[in-house]
Amino acid sequence: MAFLVLTRIVMICSILLGIYTLYFGAIALVGLFRRTKSVPSYEPSKRFACVIAARNEALVIGNLVDSLRKQNYPTDLFEVIVAPNNCTDETESIALAHGARIFTAHGTIRSKGEVLTQIVDEVILQERFDAMCVFDADNLVDENFLQRMNDALCNGAQVAQGFRDSKNPEQSAISGCYSICYWMLNRFYNGARATLGLSSLINGSGFAVTTDLLRKLGGWHTCTMTEDYEFSAQCAIAGGRVDFIxxxxxxxxxxxxxxxxxxxxxxxxxxxxxxxxxYGSLLFREMVLRRSVICFDMYLTFLTPFAQLAGAILGLTGTILLLAGKGFVIGSIFFNGIVAALILTVGGLILSGIGTAAAAAITVMLKKDTLHGMGWGIATFWMFALSHMVLTLLSFVKKENVWRPIAHTSVKTLDDVAKIR
Structure with a gap:
């Protein structure tokens, strides 16, 4: 009796998890078959603060500042502000030499979000800026970035996320996997939601937020290890949406x-x-009280870690039930116990690996029109995805409490990037 009840519970939970997965798959198909429309062009009018929090970024900060200062946008309508923090190198002097304004963060700085809080409170909300654009020190910025953000804000956007591309997609298997992830996010998540009128996700850098919205939110106040993810939720709860440009x-x-x-x-x-x-309970509340489709979609996105945990538990439970159950038949051959569990486990891994590689290859083709140089990234993408699930499960047991920077050593310019595309 207990075996039958547990089997039914696993079946019902698996169906619910399948519906959850199908929801994201259906939206992704919109991104596959429909391209996001460009916003109309407007005359330059918005004044931007281009903000960069930098920690020991002497190798790359100069090229970023140069790419910003070469924007096809009136120079009197934007300012580049670099906020060095916890630096032991020449980040500040190099940024200053390339024409940036320096903001000196005070107190103990543990994360990028804490830097943004100070800049918003002491600069953005105090001076005559219409919006803040946020970049990471290793970024390079296309010359039309500010003009397109101006167009988005003039068209009514309060928050706008740009297209986050890669400097070095072909440099290693890992950089290839990362690039594929961002290309997937751009097309199948942000692009699809932009088409459907839902909210995109802010993903780290290359986004703009209006001063009016920052005032409405009381400034920039994030407390988690992923300030971009968190701010996306804050926008949805406040009744806004993130536009994808x-x-x-x-x-x-x-x-x-x-x-x-x-x-x-x-x-x-x-x-x-x-x-x-x-933010889970707040998103759920707004989803119910305001019947907000945007909060509903964001809530499901925030449930992803629990969906991954549920998938792992259901897979383990299903294996145990298979070992204790009656097995299954393929053709005229009956499989039971450990053999049946091994067949399903190995078969599932092979199929998921093939499916993941195919999805990665399609993503690369849609972005680059060629698979050249991306072979290792495509071939190892399933391991990259599997390791991300392992990391999620690990975070349920022990959370990471220290923000550890990643060293940036690629000193490419925009011209260098253009040569490999």
């Missing part, structure tokens, strides 16, 4: 080694759990 492009340096990747994604998975704990 695919032709506002930045180029981001991706980690090269698995160790660097593990460290960074350990922080990300911790932040996703912190985000659910902090």
């Amino acid at each position: 695919p032709d506002a492009v930045i180029y981001d340096e991706q980690p090269l080694t698995f160790t660097q990747s593990w460290r960074q994604r350990r922080r990300w998975t911790t932040g996703s759990l912190q985000g659910l704990q902090t």
